[in-house]
Amino acid sequence: MARRFVSGNDAVAEGVRLARPHVISAYPITPQTIVVERLSEFVEDGSLQSIYMHVESEHSALAAAMGVSSVGARAFTATSSQGLLYMAENLPYASGARMPIVMMNANRALATPWNIYGDQMDSMFMLNSGWIQVYVEDAQEALDMMIQAYKIAEDPKVLTPFMVNLDGFVLTHTYEVVDIPTQEEVDAFLPPINLSENIMSMEAPKSLCITAGNNYNMEFKIKQNEEMIESISVIEQVDAAFEKQFGRGYNGLLETVDCEDADVILVTTGSITGTARMVQKTLRAEGKKVGLLKLRYLRPFPTKALTEALKNAKVVGVVDKNISFGYEGTIFTNVNSALMQEGASQKVDNFICGLGGRDVTKENIHEMYEKMLVHLETSADVNDANVASKPQDRIHYMNVRCAL
Amino acid sequence: MIEVRWHGRGGQGSFTVARLLGLAASVYDGKYAQAFPSFGPERRGAPVLGFTRIDDYKITDRSELDVCDYVIILDETLWGADVKVGLKENSIVLINTKNPERYQAELSQRVVGLDATQMALDYLGIPITNTAMLAALVAITGVVETESCKSAIEDSMNPKIAGKNIALFDYVVKEVASRE
Numbered sequence: 001m002a003r004r005f006v007s008g009n010d011a012v013a014e015g016v017r018l019a020r021p022h023v024i025s026a027y028p029i030t031p032q033t034i035v036v037e038r039l040s041e042f043v044e045d046g047s048l049q050s051i052y053m054h055v056e057s058e059h060s061a062l063a064a065a066m067g068v069s070s071v072g073a074r075a076f077t078a079t080s081s082q083g084l085l086y087m088a089e090n091l092p093y094a095s096g097a098r099m100p101i102v103m104m105n106a107n108r109a110l111a112t113p114w115n116i117y118g119d120q121m122d123s124m125f126m127l128n129s130g131w132i133q134v135y136v137e138d139a140q141e142a143l144d145m146m147i148q149a150y151k152i153a154e155d156p157k158v159l160t161p162f163m164v165n166l167d168g169f170v171l172t173h174t175y176e177v178v179d180i181p182t183q184e185e186v187d188a189f190l191p192p193i194n195l196s197e198n199i200m201s202m203e204a205p206k207s208l209c210i211t212a213g214n215n216y217n218m219e220f221k222i223k224q225n226e227e228m229i230e231s232i233s234v235i236e237q238v239d240a241a242f243e244k245q246f247g248r249g250y251n252g253l254l255e256t257v258d259c260e261d262a263d264v265i266l267v268t269t270g271s272i273t274g275t276a277r278m279v280q281k282t283l284r285a286e287g288k289k290v291g292l293l294k295l296r297y298l299r300p301f302p303t304k305a306l307t308e309a310l311k312n313a314k315v316v317g318v319v320d321k322n323i324s325f326g327y328e329g330t331i332f333t334n335v336n337s338a339l340m341q342e343g344a345s346q347k348v349d350n351f352i353c354g355l356g357g358r359d360v361t362k363e364n365i366h367e368m369y370e371k372m373l374v375h376l377e378t379s380a381d382v383n384d385a386n387v388a389s390k391p392q393d394r395i396h397y398m399n400v401r402c403a404l
Numbered sequence: 405m406i407e408v409r410w411h412g413r414g415g416q417g418s419f420t421v422a423r424l425l426g427l428a429a430s431v432y433d434g435k436y437a438q439a440f441p442s443f444g445p446e447r448r449g450a451p452v453l454g455f456t457r458i459d460d461y462k463i464t465d466r467s468e469l470d471v472c473d474y475v476i477i478l479d480e481t482l483w484g485a486d487v488k489v490g491l492k493e494n495s496i497v498l499i500n501t502k503n504p505e506r507y508q509a510e511l512s513q514r515v516v517g518l519d520a521t522q523m524a525l526d527y528l529g530i531p532i533t534n535t536a537m538l539a540a541l542v543a544i545t546g547v548v549e550t551e552s553c554k555s556a557i558e559d560s561m562n563p564k565i566a567g568k569n570i571a572l573f574d575y576v577v578k579e580v581a582s583r584e
């Protein structure tokens with residue numbers, strides 16, 4: 001193990017090197033570029049025995065990765081923002097064909113207006129693509145998830161492509177201390193890929209990415225959905241095994257901080273979680289019963305674990321670095337659906353922030369908790385139809401310059 | 405937590421030095437650190453920022469710096485409102501200049517001047533002042549060990565350039581320490 005001071009992008013590249021993909025096919029895009037630059041350097045200096053494919057677009061990058069996966073080899077690609085959208089056609093192709101490709105996505109805003117800074121609009125676009133989606137909080141988790149991603153994706157019960165999301169700039173371009181495991185340690189955890197079925201073979205020729213008409217198509221999709229939901233147990237097992245071997249884990253699909261007795265809980269994804277940890281700790285020290293829930297996976301969605309963790313709360317806040325135009329934040333929609341399924345009756349607030357790289361300050365997060373604490377005092381009224389607020393009153397835009 | 409903001413122009417090494425300080429503090433001093441640039445497109449000559457956070461505990465703050473313990477200005481033509489924001493009462497402002505008095509007159513905080521451009525020209529042959537200003541910061545504040553900074557420089561540059569920068573670093577540490 002080596003302790004090094006590296007950026008989030010460097011950490012991803014180190015994680016990928018340790019996972020030993022056979023082929024890397026990628027196209028550079030800010031703020032992901034350093035990942036693919038580093039990987040091409042590793043291939044050049046011989047420290048990574050992979051084939052590096054220079055492709056002319058993101059669409060080709062993923063198409064090439066599908067080719068790699070279809071012969072049973074380990075594939076890696078990385079992208080961001082418009083690049084992810086340019087790949088879009090191939091995302092459900094890869095997931096429907098059950099190809100365990102791993103992709104790093106640097107979360108970045110979508111045009112128009114053109115913007116290279118971070119938010120999570122891009123990956124939210126792809127929630128329905130059939131890819132597993134994890135959101136990491138720091139560079140260490142980014143490195144670790146590159147290794148876990150292959151182990152989960154290649155599990156015979158899962159066989160699903162895997163997207164590791166890092167907040168653009170805030171994570172990709174920030175340097176911090178990262179423990180880099182040795183190749184021996186990683187090899188002991190992540191064996192070589194071993195796909196026996198559904199791969200191209202000269203001995204047993206078969207067709208992949210097949211057609212299924214209205215006679216069988218629906219059954220394919222149901223199976224894909226059920227097995228993605230069942231991957232929850234594999235994700236938990238792999239994270240537990242990782243913790244056992246490397247001494248650090250991430251508590252599976254979500255992590256809770258002081259949620260057991262909390263009256264109000266803030267739900268965060270990605271790097272904002274780190275800032276929220278500081279605010280939550282300060283408020284606790286002041287005697288306020290506040291908790292924090294770090295939602296790591298959005299697909300598969302951890303309905304049961306989430307509702308269990310939120311069950312004692314009276315007010316829940318959901319942080320979204322995205323807007324589904326004409327509605328609300330996408331994570332808010334997903335959390336509300338989970339709570340509804342479990343018959344929960346919390347007041348739920350949506351905090352939309354950080355779009356196009358707007359800073360999310362400690363004061364902003366403090367303000368979120370304060371709003372929730374105010375709702376706690378008036379929570380008796382929440383279920384009273386006469387005083388229930390309009391749906392749009394549940395959406396709070398944070399740190400904005402315009403009048404609301 | 406110690407928070408440091410570096411002001412420079414694209415190409416002057418303001419982010420490199422933010423990273424060198426973080427590397428020295430974390431890998432060599434055994435603390436925790438974060439270093440990041442002002443995010444966005446990189447443009448030579450444009451005003452850019454570098455940030456370093458140092459703490460004894462893991463740093464989870466992902467927001468931008470609002471207040472700084474130390475502000476270091478590599479290029480005095482950047483003096484203006486932007487360098488004066490986020491100062492605490494006991495912040496120290498370190499500026500590459502021959503005339504620190506004119507800047508001290510505008511601030512109640514302590515302003516320290518260093519003619520880093522001349523020193524860099526003497527030792528490196530080019531007016532890149534980031535390692536000289538790092539040396540001044542360390543000599544004044546002791547925020548990291550001097551040996552850790554030199555190890556960080558050795559780690560990050562090719563041996564010939566690292567050697568010149570370490571000679572400059574040593575010179576500045578001695579020069580500033582003798583003034584303190």
